[in-house]
Structure formats: C-alpha cells, structure tokens
Ligand code: B12
C-alpha cells in the first residue's frame with residue numbers, strides 16, 4: 157500500500173523519514189508532498205495514488221491540517237490519519253469529520269498494523285493499539301498505547317531521501333543532517349511534552365532509550381557515502397544523558413565519521429570531561445536551555461531545577477573549549493516582570509552566549525503549563541484552550557505585564573547579545589512602539605546567528621527559508 161505524507165513547510169520531519177523507512181522495509185510505498193514546494197499542491201496530492209493520506213502534526217499546525225483534510229475530502233474518500241505531538245496530546249483531533257484516524261505516541265508498529273487492517277479487514281482497526289478511529293455512527297473508538305519500542309536498533313535508518321524530490325532540500329540536509337540517537341528525557345519541565353508523554357505511557361516500559369553507538373555510526377557512515385553529508389545535527393533533547401554511551405560513541409564517531417556536529421545539552425548533565433569529549437568529536441556548537449535568567453521562575457514556574465551557577469559553569473566549559481554556545485530562552489512567562497525579562501538578557505550576556513534564541517511561551521496542550529495558565533487566569537477566557545499560532549516566535553495569547561516591552565525584547569534579544577548592548581540602552585529601545593522593523597531584524601538576526609554559530613551556508617539556508625515562510629513568520 158502507499159502512504160502519502162502531507163506537509164506545509166520544507167524541513168525534514170524525522171518522524172516522517174523514520175516512518176517512511178519502516179514502511180518501505182515492510183514492502184509499502186511512501187511519498188511526501190510539501191505545500192510550499194508545489195505549484196499545485198492539491199492537484200499533486202490527488203494524483204499521488206495514495207491508499208492513506210498522513211499528517212505529522214505539531215500544535216499550531218492543526219488548522220492547516222484540518223483545512224487540507226477538508227479540501228481532500230471534497231474530492232476523495234481515501235482515509236486520512238493524523239499523528240505526531242498534536243494528535244497525541246489533543247486527541248480530540250479525531251472529532252474532525254475529515255480525519256479518520258489519529259495515532260497517539262509512537263507510530264512505527266501502529267501504522268504497519270493499520271495498513272494491514274485497511275487492506276485485509278478494516279474491522280480490526282478498532283483493536284489497534286495507539287490508533288483511535290470512529291465507528292459507523294461516528295463514535296470515537298479509543299485504544300491504549302502499546303509499550304514503548306525498547307530496542308531502537310531494530311528500526312531502519314531514517315529515510316531522508318523521501319524528501320529529495322525537492323531538490324532545494326538536499327544541500328541543507330547535507331549541511332545539517334538531522335539524527336536522533338535516543339528517545340525520552342528524565343525531566344518534567346512544565347512547558348514541555350515529556351511529562352505528559354510519560355503519563356500516557358505509564359506502566360508501558362522504559363522511556364529513556366538509546367540506540368547503540370554502532371547503529372548510529374553505521375547510519376552516519378552510510379549518509380556520508382550516499383548523500384555526502386558535511387555536518388551532523390543531533391536533535392536529541394539531551395545528548396549527554398548517558399556518559400558511558402558518549403565515551404564509547406565519541407571514539408567510534410571520531411574514527412569513522414569525523415564530521416563537525418551540533419548537540420543539545422542540559423546544564424545538569426554537563427561536566428568538563430563530557431565537554432572535552434564533544435570537542436574531540438568536532439562539536440562546533442552546543443545548544444542549551446537557559447529559558448530565563450531568574451532562578452525562581454525557572455524552578456517554580458518552568459519546573460526546571462537548574463541553578464544559574466550550574467549554567468555559568470557549563471557555559472565556561474563550553475567557551476573554554478572554543479565551542480559556540482547557543483541558548484534557548486522563553487519570555488512572556490506567567491508572573492514574569494519586565495525586570496525578570498531583562499534578567500534573562502543580562503544572564504545571557506554574562507555567560508557570553510553566542511546566540512540567544514528567544515521565543516514566547518506557548519502553553520502546549522497536555523503540559524503542566526497549559527493547566528497552570530488556565531487555572532491562574534492568564535487566558536482571556538478561563539475555559540479557553542489557549543489558541544496557539546504556528547510558531548512560538550510569532551506571538552503569545554497570554555496576559556503579560558509590559559507586553560509591548562517584552563515582545564520587543566523577544567524580537568531584539570539576539571541582536572542585543574550580538575552587539576553587547578548595555579542594559580540601559582536596551583531598556584530604552586524596548587519601550588519604542590512595536591513595529592515591523594523589529595520583526596525584520598528578528599528574522600535577519602535569526603538567520604545570521606544560525607549561520608554564524610552552526611556554520612550553515614547562506615545558499616542552502618536561504619533556499620530552505622523561502623520554502624518555510626510560515627515557520628519563520
Ligand atoms: C527536531 C525538532 C524540531 C525541528 C523539526 C520539526 C519536526 N516536526 O520534526 C524544528 C527545529 C523545525 C522544530 C520546529 C518546531 N517545533 Co520542534 N521539536 C523537534 C524535536 C526536538 C525532535 C522531533 C523529532 O524529530 N522526533 C523524532 C521522531 C521520530 O519522533 P516524533 O516526532 O515524536 O514521531 C513519532 C510519533 O509522534 C509518531 N508520529 C509522528 N508523526 C506521525 C504521523 C503518523 C501518520 C503516524 C501514524 C505517527 C506519527 O511516530 C513517530 C515515530 O514513533 C521535538 C522533541 C522530541 N523529542 O520529539 C520537538 C517538538 C516536536 N517541537 C515542538 C514545537 C513546539 C515546535 C515548534 C512549534 C516551535 C515553534 N517554532 O514555534 C516548531 C513547529 C515546526 C513544525 N511545524 O513541525 C514540540 C511540539 C509540542 C506539540 N504539542 O506539538 C516538541 C515535542 C518539543 C517540546 N518540547 O514540546 N522542531
């Protein structure tokens with residue numbers, strides 16, 4: 157059977173690449189059609205001879221998914237499935253009359269079983285774990301999630317080639333080959349999906365899982381040969397979770413792959429030894445969650461138990477090893493004052509972040525933060541689900557003090573960091589009226605800082621950005 161994934165913007169979704177590999181290994185066909193890469197998107201979709209249309213949806217994209225499903229349904233009765241974080245944490249997505257199935261949680265085995273049932277005996281669908289469907293009267297049929305996939309080495313390597321009919325994606329994927337070496341995170345930050353993921357999967361096996369070093373290295377060696385990749389982007393939530401794994405992996409990586417790489421870390425796991433290991437691997441940039449410069453907000457509101465001292469120390473190791481430091485920050489937190497927001501700027505300046513990426517808080521469904529903002533009156537209507545935009549860079553619907561100054565700071569923080577602008581000047585600039593120029597500066601600064609810290613070439617990045625405009629809005 158053939159599954160056609162539909163996507164809005166032109167970046168690799170590893171979920172799709174991973175599911176494509178699994179489908180192909182099991183004798184099915186798989187294609188991706190990207191709206192921003194097509195002249196006549198709907199025409200291409202309808203001509204794709206799919207047996208199943210599929211979406212991998214994060215929160216913020218659901219409106220586009222629903223609109224697209226409606227357009228398809230007007231011309232075709234081929235079944236439609238939605239998976240990904242939004243389907244997992246907002247399962248009422250199944251109530252949309254044009255969505256036939258949703259997949260909650262991990263999709264590899266569930267999707268295969270669904271295809272088998274669709275071709276063989278559709279009645280079986282109601283028993284497939286992770287798949288929610290509807291009966292003939294339109295009533296939702298729910299199932300449990302199956303246990304976590306424990307042996308990640310049994311998965312085939314992600315099939316990035318499924319994207320390469322869009323030629324403009326190839327150079328970027330060579331420059332920033334995305335790979336995941338494990339699944340799961342031990343922490344429970346209030347704004348992140350991990351806590352609810354663990355709840356949905358309670359009693360269903362070990363959450364923290366790692367591929368073997370050999371399995372990851374084999375994938376990278378193959379990608380080097382077949383695709384000519386130049387740099388690796390490890391997208392694991394936290395790359396240093398298992399020091400023993402890293403010790404073994406770093407040796408194999410150096411000997412067999414030897415390409416520059418970029419990783420995400422959590423300051424609580426960083427030691428001088430591990431940063432040195434990253435350096436020996438050719439790590440050029442470490443991305444680390446700072447989130448806020450105010451320890452109390454970080455601990456009590458974000459539920460992130462990392463002290464400023466730990467972050468300072470980690471930053472010192474990273475800088476001493478001449479690795480670029482890129483930080484993730486969030487403004488617009490419940491209870492945050494303008495002074496707190498400025499602390500975030502000052503703290504990034506103090507630790508000499510090379511790039512302080514700054515978003516606005518979006519309380520995603522299923523997170524503790526979502527419950528908190530509803531319970532504490534941060535939404536215009538307390539019964540509302542927070543309506544979230546397509547990107548956490550573009551806006552927030554939460555009530556905040558000094559909104560204008562905070563929104564301006566979010567747009568300009570990375571540029572202030574770049575030019576080491578003194579706090580007294582920052583205070584004045586952010587009081588100016590909001591204006592499109594700040595949005596423009598944000599976009600240019602974001603691209604420039606990515607190029608500078610992650611050594612991405614302008615050509616591939618520009619071509620990709622042209623086809624991912626809604627993400628950068
Ligand atoms: C790499 C990454 C990105 C990349 C690539 C995006 C992508 N969609 O792959 C970039 C930088 C572009 C990005 C952007 C954003 N991201 Co992001 N990102 C991640 C990250 C770190 C890894 C994703 C990944 O590759 N996972 C590996 C794959 C294999 O796992 P998976 O995606 O969960 O897929 C499995 C299942 O969900 C399921 N599945 C998924 N899709 C489908 C489809 C079908 C049909 C089926 C059957 C099953 C299925 O099967 C898969 C295999 O088991 C995750 C955190 C994480 N650890 O997952 C956040 C995460 C997905 N991102 C998140 C967010 C919020 C965003 C942004 C909205 C941020 C923003 N700018 O505002 C954008 C949205 C972009 C978009 N439209 O997707 C949230 C999503 C929360 C939510 N409720 O939706 C996450 C979960 C992080 C978090 N802390 O909460 N992101």
Ligand code: SF4
Pocket residue numbers: 341342343344345348349350351393394422445
């Ligand atoms: S450490 Fe990162 S990935 Fe883990 S729960 Fe917190 S925000 Fe999520």
